[in-house]
Amino acid sequence: xxxxxKSGHPxxxxxxDAWQNTIARMPITLRPTLNQQLAEWPTLxxxxxxxxxxxxxxxxxxxPAELSSLMAGxxxxxxxxxxxxxxxxxxxxxxxxxxxxxxxxxYPQWRGEVQRVFNxxxxxxxxxxxxxxxxxxxxxxxxxRNLPVERQTFSQYWQTSASEFQLTGDCEQxxxxxxxxxxxxxxxxxxxxSQPGVDPSELWFIDAxxxxxxxxxxxxxxxxxxxxxxxxxxxxxxxxAQLNTIxxxxxxxxxxxxxLRRTDWTPWxxxxxxxQPRLQRFVVDLFLSGNGALIFSSAFxxxxxxxxxxxxxxxxxxxxxxxRSKPKPFTSIAIFENQEKVSVLPDQADPPNSAVxxxxxxxxxxxxxxxxxxxxxxxxxxxxxxxxxGWMIAPPGLLQPGGRVFSPxxxxxxxxxxxxxxx
Amino acid sequence: xxxxxxxxxxxxxxxxxxxxxxxxxxxxxxxxxxxxxxANPRQKVVIVTFGGGARDDETFSVDGQQYIPHLLNTLAPxxxxxxxxINRGILxxxxxxxxxxxxxxxxxxxxxxxxxxxxxxxxYFRRDLRRPxxxxxxxxxxxxxxxxxxxxxxxxxxxxxAEVILxxxxxxxxxxxxxxxxxxxxxxxxxxxxxxxAAAATYGADAEQMHQIIQRMKLDPxxxxxxxxxxxxxxxxxxxMAKHVMRTFAPSLLFLTLHDIDIAHSGAYxxxxxxxxxxxxxxxxxxxxxxxxxxxxGKTTLLIMPDFGRDGDSDPGGNGFQHHRTGSASARxxxxxxxxxxxxxxxxxxxxxxxxxxxxxxxxxxxxDARQAQGKPIxxxx
Numbered sequence: 183x184x185x186x187x188k189s190g191h192p193x194x195x196x197x198x199d200a201w202q203n204t205i206a207r208m209p210i211t212l213r214p215t216l217n218q219q220l221a222e223w224p225t226l227x228x229x230x231x232x233x234x235x236x237x238x239x240x241x242x243x244x245x246p247a248e249l250s251s252l253m254a255g256x257x258x259x260x261x262x263x264x265x266x267x268x269x270x271x272x273x274x275x276x277x278x279x280x281x282x283x284x285x286x287x288x289y290p291q292w293r294g295e296v297q298r299v300f301n302x303x304x305x306x307x308x309x310x311x312x313x314x315x316x317x318x319x320x321x322x323x324x325x326x327r328n329l330p331v332e333r334q335t336f337s338q339y340w341q342t343s344a345s346e347f348q349l350t351g352d353c354e355q356x357x358x359x360x361x362x363x364x365x366x367x368x369x370x371x372x373x374x375x376s377q378p379g380v381d382p383s384e385l386w387f388i389d390a391x392x393x394x395x396x397x398x399x400x401x402x403x404x405x406x407x408x409x410x411x412x413x414x415x416x417x418x419x420x421x422x423a424q425l426n427t428i429x430x431x432x433x434x435x436x437x438x439x440x441x442l443r444r445t446d447w448t449p450w451x452x453x454x455x456x457x458q459p460r461l462q463r464f465v466v467d468l469f470l471s472g473n474g475a476l477i478f479s480s481a482f483x484x485x486x487x488x489x490x491x492x493x494x495x496x497x498x499x500x501x502x503x504x505x506r507s508k509p510k511p512f513t514s515i516a517i518f519e520n521q522e523k524v525s526v527l528p529d530q531a532d533p534p535n536s537a538v539x540x541x542x543x544x545x546x547x548x549x550x551x552x553x554x555x556x557x558x559x560x561x562x563x564x565x566x567x568x569x570x571x572g573w574m575i576a577p578p579g580l581l582q583p584g585g586r587v588f589s590p591x592x593x594x595x596x597x598x599x600x601x602x603x604x605x
Numbered sequence: 606x607x608x609x610x611x612x613x614x615x616x617x618x619x620x621x622x623x624x625x626x627x628x629x630x631x632x633x634x635x636x637x638x639x640x641x642x643x644a645n646p647r648q649k650v651v652i653v654t655f656g657g658g659a660r661d662d663e664t665f666s667v668d669g670q671q672y673i674p675h676l677l678n679t680l681a682p683x684x685x686x687x688x689x690x691i692n693r694g695i696l697x698x699x700x701x702x703x704x705x706x707x708x709x710x711x712x713x714x715x716x717x718x719x720x721x722x723x724x725x726x727x728x729y730f731r732r733d734l735r736r737p738x739x740x741x742x743x744x745x746x747x748x749x750x751x752x753x754x755x756x757x758x759x760x761x762x763x764x765x766x767a768e769v770i771l772x773x774x775x776x777x778x779x780x781x782x783x784x785x786x787x788x789x790x791x792x793x794x795x796x797x798x799x800x801x802x803a804a805a806a807t808y809g810a811d812a813e814q815m816h817q818i819i820q821r822m823k824l825d826p827x828x829x830x831x832x833x834x835x836x837x838x839x840x841x842x843x844x845x846m847a848k849h850v851m852r853t854f855a856p857s858l859l860f861l862t863l864h865d866i867d868i869a870h871s872g873a874y875x876x877x878x879x880x881x882x883x884x885x886x887x888x889x890x891x892x893x894x895x896x897x898x899x900x901x902x903g904k905t906t907l908l909i910m911p912d913f914g915r916d917g918d919s920d921p922g923g924n925g926f927q928h929h930r931t932g933s934a935s936a937r938x939x940x941x942x943x944x945x946x947x948x949x950x951x952x953x954x955x956x957x958x959x960x961x962x963x964x965x966x967x968x969x970x971x972x973x974d975a976r977q978a979q980g981k982p983i984x985x986x987x
Contacts, residue, residue: 284695285712290932338668435716474872474927481872481927488924506873535875542874546925549918 195223195231201238207249208241209256210265210272211283211292212299218274225463227383227494240307252302256295263288276436318577319560320370320601321491321551322500323544324357326393327567329503329537336566336573339545344564344573347586349593353567354397356590360500360597361387361394361402367594370498371403373602382407382458383494388486390479390504390540407461407496408454409486411479411504414465417450421469422476439470464489479504480536484543488550495556498601501547503540508532548575561600563593608934609957612661613689629685629952629985644972647904648946651895652860652967654702655911656840656884657867658929658936662918663881665940672881675889676942680909685948685985687941689957692913696929696936699749701912701960702862706743706753708964708978720752723977726964727767728755730858733973739854741767744847746839746864748774758977767860770818772846776833778815779826823853837883840865844887848894855900858967862912863887869915869926877926892944906948906970906986908963910941943986954985
């Protein structure tokens with residue numbers, strides 16, 4: 183039986199039996215997470231698959247005595263926590279499992295011990311890997327012109343770590359050039375797509391609105407993982423309706439969550455998303471894990487970008503933030519409700535507060551990236567179009583272009599030279 | 606210096622420079638025993654949990670002070686301020702609030718309504734002082750909190766507990782009287798929790814019970830409907846209800862849980878800030894009510910404390926202000942403000958206390974013994 187789908191993503195891990203045996207030798211509380219990742223292998227991004235394979239390879243390199251010694255502290259804690267009598271499933275992560283662990287008096291120690299075990303195994307895995315040159319990466323954060331960002335608010339998030347620059351002309355042209363290319367300059371998707379074996383998870387464009395589909399008649403070259411909050415509206419509405427059926431008990435909630443993961447969302451998804459099942463599943467998990475991702479466009483953009491960075495470690499992640507509506511009188515902060523459904527009043531944009539939201543959430547995307555060593559060689563640009571200004575965090579050693587004023591074309595040239603190792 | 610201490614230090618320095626607060630020393634306090642022996646029989650205590658967890662960054666830091674003008678300019682100069690209150694328990698709102706009420710870290714499932722395991726301060730107060738049910742009330746934000754007025758303890762239990770009011774349930778009930786279709790006009794007031802996606806409450810159940818509560822509270826349904834139409838948030842409804850209870854029953858022990866700030870889970874920073882500003886204003890309103898109500902003026906201690914904080918911007922595994930999942934110092938370290946009867950004004954307390962110390966401290970103010978609490982009394986409140 184083939185273990186590969188048409189998309190080329192293997193349906194099963196290459197060493198499923200061996201890895202399942204490894205999991206069986208692990209303490210009980212490690213099993214749900216690891217088993218779930220094996221079960222969801224086809225939905226994992228290449229980075230996650232490689233990391234998991236490295237983890238098992240390193241774990242298997244421990245002798246039984248070494249492994250026993252490494253896990254002794256965790257097993258001891260599990261005994262104190264009464265885990266042996268616990269009723270949670272070991273096949274995957276559930277709210278019931280999380281709840282039982284979190285309610286234990288030993289929960290903080292358990293977290294620390296789990297972290298220690300994973301750190302030890304991953305350190306061994308890192309030691310076994312060949313030293314690779316860190317890849318150059320780009321984190322691009324765009325606050326569009328319709329968000330009236332205040333310079334002082336914006337500066338406070340970036341001034342200690344970034345240098346400010348000015349943009350001349352039409353700022354939007356920079357993003358346009360980056361995604362669609364110019365006469366003598368290929369786009370970022372073109373550049374990455376020309377490299378062999380590039381996966382769509384290497385390049386993300388996450389949009390609080392629907393800029394990508396409305397700003398040009400062209401379609402950006404693949405590979406690309408593109409998500410638009412606006413274009414996901416039918417999906418979001420349907421998802422929210424089903425999410426609101428979650429009952430007030432953990433086993434019931436787990437059943438609904440499992441059901442939401444199994445549901446065929448094809449009728450409600452944009453065609454582009456339906457052609458990328460792994461990306462569609464990413465969105466389902468996103469909606470289940472980030473409370474505001476279903477409701478507020480910039481919250482969606484931030485959480486999607488942070489999760490993409492955590493799970494896929496893309497070489498390029500571009501995020502465009504957006505507007506949210508004012509809370510309506512007597513519907514207002516009806517979070518997790520569909521405002522259009524609960525009020526007949528028309529939506530009214532809230533530019534000042536949308537700008538406040540986007541300013542801090544843009545910084546959160548960079549903080550999410552900065553946690554990982556893969557982003558040590560990342561260039562971060564945050565652009566506030568209404569200010570015709572941006573902030574740049576350059577990796578060590580990057581010679582920044584002279585001057586602090588760029589045209590969109592100059593900035594595009596700088597960025598593309600950077601990402602293609604020509605800067 | 607540990608992380609909890611670092612978080613609290615910024616508050617302390619800030620308050621000292623802003624309101625000229627001095628350090629309160631344990632040596633200047635009366636002993637717990639002396640306090641208990643001389644407890645004022647007219648003593649009243651109002652406890653307010655500061656709305657669903659707020660960080661220093663948006664409250665007591667230099668950048669945050671703009672969002673709490675009432676706490677800072679009106680209440681802090683009259684208060685004894687505790688700069689380091691640590692919550693070492695589960696960081697879920699109901700279980701944490703119940704832990705504050707019991708003085709012991711409760712370990713039940715945060716998303717299931719149930720009574721706490723340990724006796725609550727309401728039970729100690731009512732049982733030991735033989736007080737009637739109307740003398741202890743809880744105003745709670747949602748149905749998860751419905752059973753926090755009394756414990757599972759066989760020795761105590763509902764007969765010794767507090768009256769628990771769920772203002773949104775009452776509103777839903779009176780709106781139901783006028784026609785169920787109106788419910789859709791008030792979803793913001795009926796929102797139950799921001800902590801878990803789609804954890805909406807089921808209103809309309811136990812209509813008869815709601816009707817009885819409305820009658821017992823001497824609430825005028827028409828007036829409540831009219832008032833609700835002027836309110837902007839669930840917490841405004843809760844404070845309206847708290848004032849009604851204070852004016853109608855003048856309970857000696859009132860526990861008000863504010864929750865608007867928890868909208869931070871939605872990822873809308875501006876709404877989180879708006880929640881903090883509203884909570885700041887509502888705390889001042891409540892203090893004003895205490896000062897203007899003859900049943901409370903001069904004999905009431907007001908205690909304001911967040912149930913816990915929120916994750917720091919750089920906390921690994923977190924998402925900044927949005928959640929309280931990491932268990933970091935930012936999420937666990939908060940503050941407490943004590944005002945009113947017997948409180949030494951313009952003082953600050955350096956030493957760390959825990960959120961579960963509040964129940965034994967309140968027990969001390971009433972001269973009762975929170976015998977099963979794990980927290981310690983707070984002598985500085987004496």
